[in-house]
Amino acid sequence: MSTPDSSPDADEPKSELRQWGESLVVAVIIVLIVRSLLFDLFRIPTPSMEENLLVGDYLVVSKLHYGPRMPLSLGIPLTSIHVPGIRFPYKRIPGFSKVQRGDPIVFNYPPDEGPVDRKVHYVKRVIGMPGETLSVRDKLVHVNGDPLPLGRGMQQYWTVTKSDARYQIPRARMEELGISEVRRTRESNTVRILATPAGVREISQRSWVQSVTPYVMQDEEYSKLMYPSGQSYTPDDYGPVHIPEKGETVELTAKNWAAYKPVIVQYEDHAAQQMTDSTFAIDGERTTTYTFQQDYFFAMGDNRDNSQDSRFWGFVPMTHVVGKAVVTYFSWNHEEWVPRLGRIMRPIADDGVFRDQTVMDQLSERRAVNRHRHPLSAQDSVRKQQRPTVRAASDPAPSERPFSTPKSSPREGAR
Template identity: 45%
Template sequence: MFAAVAALIIRTFFFEAYRIPTPSMEKTLLTGDFLIVSKINYGPRTPMVLGVPFTNIHLPGVVLPWTRLPGFEEVERNDIVVFNYPIDLAPIAAKTNYIKRAVGMPGDSLMIDDTDLYVNGEKAEPFPGIQQTYTVKVRDRVRLSPAKVKAAGAQLYRQQGNNGYRVNMTKQVAQKMSQWPEVKNVEPFVLPDDFNEFRQSTFSFSSGFTNHHHLPSLQVPSAGDTVTLTPENYHIYENIITRYERNDVERNGEQFIINGEETNTYTIQQDYYFMMGDNRDNSEDSRFWGFVPQSHIVGKAGMIYFSWDSERWLPRFGRLLDVIHD
């Protein structure tokens, strides 16, 4: 009994194990990595729901008053953060855990132009593990070897015509591939800015944009900010106002009725973050569903304690006990 109680206290207030289920953070984190997530860095949250310990089973309709205990640091730009998936319908602590890189802090101005991320007007240089899709053109009458591409640490998606390929890889691998004798050139694959990838999006945030390679300049909401609401920008703030900060909203032409009062402004109640996966063309993140509330932050990715390669059916011994660097 003592061991179970001690384990529950550690899991609630100090550290929690997390497994990487998808390739959305490759090559920084790999599918099958098992992490220790620190809750003490940003401060642990007191229990939010009544549930069965060590399971996702909770008592429906019961939400406990909670607070975040002091941590020893704030979320910083480019931290790798575990958080509750904001648009889940469950209570906060019962929502699915996601892991992404925090690229936008409260108050930051963000823009994505031709896949390039700009923060406060400056281009954010990609980390070594960040991947994206490239178009690779080869010389006449030669083919790109899938085995050679895989050995280089890249993923061949598809062939385009006789001489073109789409390959997912890091910038460093792309630079090396451009020197291969069979390769003519390597360029980032960029969707046209008028290609409407989000036309049928079920996410209110992205429904007002075109695709994840282009995002107009917007500010990450910060507690105390007062925003002016318009029919054109409401999709940016809808989840914040209704889902995360629990207000009732009705629309009346150009006006908004919030909690029974007609207004066209709203004051943000908590800080928000913009999260992106390092596998930029294979990550559903803030570009799709919007900002992450501070209340949903679980902890900071700390260390890989185990890693399993499901393709080779072997542990990745070289990743054991690796400290996760931002």
């Protein structure tokens, strides 16, 4: 006999299939909440951030640092599938820190078409901050006129001049020395190396090394590839460009219009055109000034000569910033098909990568100290050096693929 508080159906146990279904729904909801508001997972598919981030690294990206960004479109979470025409205003829950120089940030690739939160993901390091003026001179970045040295784990091409062409950089020790690549040049006593600051310091100590200097590309073809195009910029000699800051009012000129028009039109949703050399129209109204509505950043890859970054496509708007890469939770070496155990749960360096001096300043000081020492003779050095062959290759053009994202596992790609 049933009572008001009971029924025959109340005592029936749930089927195993129903229990699994409910557990799956709860798990999906938790994953969506965590990955939308707290942390997200990504995989590195390109070498643009080497040697600090390697191809095959799996990253945890914190959305709490700068604050979780609310959805900007309606669609299936963690995919590019969305309902066309439906856009939401930009909102961000306050985070516990602000974007700082040196932060490795994950962001939506600005030039892509479509809703901001459906664009492909990139990972780069913040080099220029809002309101600053940035330039690159002979490969060395300058911020507001002050040099910003190549940081720890970053790499670029260097020209090494040897006293004798017979000397070779031991291939077996390249990784240990901080050298990723060695290339022949037309001069028999000169090679080009892809190396970190530590690698340059190590190789400069060899008695047979006469000089180590940055390899500066001088190719006029780069001008049309840079941002803005047609300014005779190259990746190694770039700018100066002024980085927009929220609330900052700038005078529009024919010289800066090429840099600011994409910002005004694409990222701040205004109609803009140049009327004369000194007058412009914003939303149909003539003006000579413009006030920016949000902060922008200048981002570059740690692998300076193999990175498609702000030098090529411009500023990163704050609306596009997803979060800060904080830890490598796993890493897989696809060439050797083994995990890199030493990189598991490894913190990702932020502003600590920058040193107090440029590499060239450090080398100059080291040479001054070495003048008081007795170097090995050339014959002794030859006998002590192994002579493996040097890797030959042609000069690369800057290229890379996007940073993607995994479906239920890490997102494939922050380029």
